[in-house]
Amino acid sequence: MIYVLGKILTFLKYFEKVLAGLCFGGLTILMGLDVGxxxxxxxGIEWAQKAAILLMIWGGFLGAALTSGEGGHLRPEIADKLWPKSAHNFQKGLEHFLIGMFCLFFLYLSYVHVSEAKNFGDIHPVIELLPLWVVKTIFPYTFMAMAFRHLIYSFIPSLRPATKNEATDALAEIQNGGKA
Structure with a gap:
């Protein structure tokens, strides 16, 4: 079971990297053609800037899911100092569980948001043939992927990514004169 979940997480990471790369690559090409x-x-291309914004939103949300899956999500690092070392594993499990529950809540909200756009028949104002709900599907996908990852991390410590302590690492780098 752990092996299968690990493979699913690896596939998810690969899929999101490819899709985010396509979004940012498409954005770059589109803006280059427009400016050129x-x-x-x-x-220029009349709709290029608005389409580029959509690609940036998709790429950004995929990037958030990827960052979360690599242990780079925002979190209060003070908890690392408050809990004893012996409770570190429990603390990390609780942290991932709470993040997973937070993401499930936002998955629900984003699902409702996309469903309403679909039920109202909203059409994208620039790309008139595109239903707006299709554009918005990135929101529930991102929260679903993040919830899935963090709930797995909360219960299976061996699949957790190493935590990135950006604030602590940056402070240590400053104290060491720029040498991490």
Whole structure:
């Protein structure tokens, strides 16, 4: 079971990296063509900037899921100092469980949001053939992926990523004169 969950987590990470890369690559190409067209031909791509924003939102939300899956999520690092070392494993499990529950709550809210957009028949204002709910599916996906990961991490310590303590690491680097 642990092996299968590990494989699922690995696939999820790969899938999100590829999709985020396609979003940011598409964004870069689209904006390059738009700016190049305006500079060379005095005519850009009318919808490029708004489509680029959609790609940036998708790429950003996928990046949030990836960061969360690699232990880089925002969290209060003070808890690391308050709990005794012997309770560290329990603390990490509780931390991941609470993050997972938080993500489940936002999964529910985002699902309701997307469902309402679908039921109302909202259409994307720029790309008029595209239903708005399709664009918004990134929200429930991200919270689902994050909830899935963190709930697994809460119960299976061997699958947890190493915690990244950005604030502590940055402070140590400053105290060491820029040498981490």
């Amino acid at each position: 067209g305006r500079e060379i031909f005095n005519s």
